[in-house]
Amino acid sequence: xxxxxxxxxxxxxxxxxxxxxxxxxxxxxxxxxxxxxxxxxxxxxxxxxxxxxxxxxxxxxxxxxxxxxxxxxxxxxxxxxxxxxxxxxxxxxxxxxxxxxxxxxxxxxxxxxxxxxxxxxxxxxxxxxxxxxxxxxxxxxxxxxxxxxxxxxxxxxxxxxxxxxxxxxxxxxxxxxxxxxxxxxxxxxxxxxxxxxxxxxxxxxxxxxxxxxxxxxxxxxxxxxxxxxxxxxxxxxxxxxxxxxxxxxxxxxxxxxxxxxxxxxxxxxxxxxxxxxxxxxxxxxxxxxxxxxxxxxxxxxxxxxxxxxxxxxxxxxxxxxxxxxxxxxxxxxxxxxxxxxxxxxxxxxxxxxxxxxxxxxxxxxxxxxxxxxxxxxxxxxxxxxxxxxxxxxxxxxxxxxxxxxxxxxxxxxxxxxxxxxxxxxxxxxxxxxxxxxxxxxxxxxxxxxxxxxxxxxxxxxxxxxxxxxxxxxxxxxxxxxxxxxxxxxxxxxxxxxxxxxxxxxxxxxxxxxxxxxxxxxxxxxxxxxxxxxxxxxxxxxxxxxxxxxxxxxxxxxxxxxxxxxxxxxxxxxxxxxxxxxxxxxxxxxxxxxxxxxxxxxxxxxxxxxxxxxxxxxxxxxxxxxxxxx
Numbered sequence: 001x002x003x004x005x006x007x008x009x010x011x012x013x014x015x016x017x018x019x020x021x022x023x024x025x026x027x028x029x030x031x032x033x034x035x036x037x038x039x040x041x042x043x044x045x046x047x048x049x050x051x052x053x054x055x056x057x058x059x060x061x062x063x064x065x066x067x068x069x070x071x072x073x074x075x076x077x078x079x080x081x082x083x084x085x086x087x088x089x090x091x092x093x094x095x096x097x098x099x100x101x102x103x104x105x106x107x108x109x110x111x112x113x114x115x116x117x118x119x120x121x122x123x124x125x126x127x128x129x130x131x132x133x134x135x136x137x138x139x140x141x142x143x144x145x146x147x148x149x150x151x152x153x154x155x156x157x158x159x160x161x162x163x164x165x166x167x168x169x170x171x172x173x174x175x176x177x178x179x180x181x182x183x184x185x186x187x188x189x190x191x192x193x194x195x196x197x198x199x200x201x202x203x204x205x206x207x208x209x210x211x212x213x214x215x216x217x218x219x220x221x222x223x224x225x226x227x228x229x230x231x232x233x234x235x236x237x238x239x240x241x242x243x244x245x246x247x248x249x250x251x252x253x254x255x256x257x258x259x260x261x262x263x264x265x266x267x268x269x270x271x272x273x274x275x276x277x278x279x280x281x282x283x284x285x286x287x288x289x290x291x292x293x294x295x296x297x298x299x300x301x302x303x304x305x306x307x308x309x310x311x312x313x314x315x316x317x318x319x320x321x322x323x324x325x326x327x328x329x330x331x332x333x334x335x336x337x338x339x340x341x342x343x344x345x346x347x348x349x350x351x352x353x354x355x356x357x358x359x360x361x362x363x364x365x366x367x368x369x370x371x372x373x374x375x376x377x378x379x380x381x382x383x384x385x386x387x388x389x390x391x392x393x394x395x396x397x398x399x400x401x402x403x404x405x406x407x408x409x410x411x412x413x414x415x416x417x418x419x420x421x422x423x424x425x426x427x428x429x430x431x432x433x434x435x436x437x438x439x440x441x442x443x444x445x446x447x448x449x450x451x452x453x454x455x456x457x458x459x460x461x462x463x464x465x466x467x468x469x470x471x472x473x474x475x476x477x478x479x480x481x482x483x484x485x486x487x488x489x490x491x492x493x494x495x496x497x498x499x500x501x502x503x504x505x506x507x508x509x510x511x512x513x514x515x516x517x518x519x520x521x522x523x524x525x526x527x528x529x530x531x532x533x534x535x536x537x538x539x540x541x542x543x544x545x546x547x548x549x550x551x552x553x554x555x556x557x558x559x560x561x562x563x564x565x566x567x568x569x570x571x572x573x574x575x576x577x578x579x580x581x582x583x584x585x586x587x588x589x590x591x592x593x594x595x596x597x598x599x600x601x602x603x604x605x606x607x608x609x610x611x612x613x614x615x616x617x618x619x620x621x622x623x624x625x626x627x628x629x
Contacts, residue, residue: 006221007228009235012214013205014042020198020308021050022239024176026246026287030130030280031155031197032177034188034312041075041202042214043180047136048093050178053236055244056088057132064124065171066092066131073171075122082602092133094126094175098142101414105150106162107169109417122169127160130175140179141188148192151177155195164418173237184506197280199312246290253286255297262299262336266306269332270314270324275553277313281305303333372443409441416440451488451505451543455534457551457588458495459525490537491515494530496523497557501533503540527555528565538581546582547607553597566597573604583607 011018022034030231035043058069063078069086072079096105107125128133128149137143143151154160160173177196181188205211221228229236262280284305289297311324405418408423418441424432503515530551538545555565576583582603587598590612602609 004225004607005052005229006045006049006218007232007236008046008053009239010217010221010228010232011046011049012217013210014046014202016307017042017046017200017202017306019176019291020200021046022243022291023198023284023287023308024178025050025054025243027174027250027283028174030176030283031195031276032135032175032179033308034193034196034197035178035200035202036183037180037202038184038204039182042137042206043202047134047178047180051091051134053239053243054091055240055247056107057091058086058460059089059132060084060086061089065128067135068132068172075171077167085086090128094130094133094135096126096135096137096143096147098137098139098144100126100147102146102150105147106160108162108164109167109421120167122162122167124171125160127154127173127175128171131171131173133175135175135177137177137179139181139185141181141183141186141190145189148189152191186398186506188508193312194274194276196312198284198308200308201311202475207530242291244292246287248289249293249295250286253284253289253297253545254294254295255286259285259297259299259302262302262333264306265336266302266310266329266332269328270310272310272311272313277309281309284309299333299337303329321506343588406442408437408439410436410439412439412441414442416442442446451490451538451541452547453490453492453494453505453534453537453545453547455494455499455530455547455549455551456502456519456548457525457527458493458519458521458523459544460495460522488541488543492530492533493519494526494533496526498526499533501537505543507535524557525551525555525565526557526558526559527551527553528563528568528572529557530578531569535572535575535579538576538579546584547576547605548584548586549601549605549607550586550588551597551598551601552587553599553601554589554595555597569601570604573601577604577606581605585609587611 008018008021017035020035024030024033035047037043042489057066060069060072060079063072063076065073065076065079067073067076069079072084074080078084086480106125107128108123110123112123117472154173154175155177158172158174159170161170162168179196188194205214260282263278263285265283267277281302285297285301288301288304289295304331307324314324406419420434420438423438423440424434427438488505489503490501490505492499493502494500502519534547534549538547553569555569558565559568583602585598585602585605586609587602587609589595589598599609602606
């Protein structure tokens with residue numbers, strides 16, 4: 001046992017989290033678990049503690065691929081040796097760092113072997129090390145897209161395929177994926193989200209007795225980890241025995257057709273598109289029964305599985321959080337398991353439930369946001385590079401991404417191994433030796449994220465309710481695009497005497513949406529101050545920016561007393577234009593007679609100009625182009 005790991009059985013409460021992890025141990029084919037929650041809620045602690053209670057696996061010592069005994073990988077020299085003997089060993093627990101290179105994850109050419117004998121030998125990566133074990137990713141929602149693509153390929157096929165540096169290698173890569181994340185940092189790509197078999201939402205205990213117990217146990221563990229682990233040895237061994245028994249029993253567990261119909265019923269009613277949900281629910285229900293020592297699945301097992309499988313898979317609106325309506329789940333269970341003989345049909349019950357939900361939502365709504373149609377795409381052309389990974393802008397010479405070529409470089413930051421070795425071999429094939437003149441640099445192309453800065457006029461000049469609803473609806477449509485492109489967003493609102501940074505730059509577009517829905521309106525129009533705050537905000541960021549200004553341009557509050565507010569606005573617009581900031585001005589002015597101030601402001605910014613009516617057009621393909629200096 002690793003005594004530096006907090007005992008799994010000593011974790012206070014978090015019953016659903018512990019159950020989800022135990023189910024993945026019983027049936028590794030479930031696909032793993034995504035653990036969402038605030039900082040300091042035992043997400044990482046629970047994931048790392050799981051390994052100490054997992055029954056051991058059989059493997060050959062020194063095997064880099066964790067081969068299954070009796071069926072070794074064909075190129076594994078360790079397992080294919082004459083006297084290779086398997087022995088019991090702990091389940092691999094491999095951490096995938098967010099900054100890992102693609103070579104480190106999938107494997108690459110073994111440079112040492114190549115230099116010694118000139119042979120192409122594959123050096124396995126983290127996916128090989130995680131085979132038959134656990135691949136753990138902390139803050140998985142921040143994982144760069146090029147690594148997400150690698151994980152999706154391996155998770156779909158159970159095989160890692162490498163085609164590079166003259167190598168063509170495929171080896172088994174079946175692992176349990178455990179990821180943790182804090183929603184404040186943004187959400188996951190839908191494709192990766194669906195690959196997690198289960199999802200758990202964790203929160204810190206609200207009960208003071210439980211909170212004090214959490215602190216008491218953590219302090220005791222940190223004071224003497226070895227002694228603390230020894231004190232929980234009995235509970236740990238009991239859990240390990242329970243898991244071993246459940247793994248053996250799993251093949252005997254049956255689920256009858258009526259419960260399979262129930263699974264399909266729940267998936268349909270919660271509007272789950274992926275058929276993977278039905279399959280995983282079936283497996284999770286059987287694993288729950290096995291964990292409790294039963295060979296027959298019950299309806300409660302199906303309900304328990306639904307709570308873990310469906311929250312992140314049900315159809316959601318943009319920015320709507322994963323989760324299940326427990327009352328709706330109860331009603332659906334009753335509908336499926338009991339006949340409707342009391343005069344109320346299932347359809348009537350569902351209609352009443354929807355009406356109640358609608359009334360509840362209406363009471364909680366602060367301010368409506370009208371539909372703004374469909375904004376297809378915003379593109380920002382940029383020559384900048386080495387920014388946060390994303391999907392909007394193309395970055396040449398990016399630190400991560402697809403390798404497009406190799407160039408000679410005596411001090412490479414990313415060594416192009418194949419090109420370097422080829423250069424040395426071509427220079428002198430009889431006396432193979434790599435010199436500085438042979439070194440080559442990898443040139444990659446990737447996609448970078450942008451900072452989308454929304455500057456929203458909330459003044460009295462726009463205070464008419466229908467206009468403000470349209471403005472909020474427009475911004476929410478643009479936020480949808482920002483979410484899909486994994487951008488950071490920030491929101492500046494201005495009304496009354498000043499502007500404020502309502503939301504500092506963040507990848508949590510959910511927070512931006514929440515702030516916009518609760519945005520108060522009324523008062524005068526301090527447009528110069530808003531543009532000044534925008535300039536300060538953009539100067540502090542290291543990401544390619546896009547400024548989206550929603551206003552009618554009717555400035556009437558100067559930044560400095562005695563100045564003309566309109567002239568100040570034009571001056572700050574000119575400063576933003578000088579810095580090459582790509583911008584979009586959405587003119588919110590309505591009515592027959594229009595002053596056209598927003599159009600003049602767009603000209604000063606060098607920005608694209610659209611009216612609010614044009615933004616709402618369903619056939620809009622919006623493109624904002626600019627060059628970041």
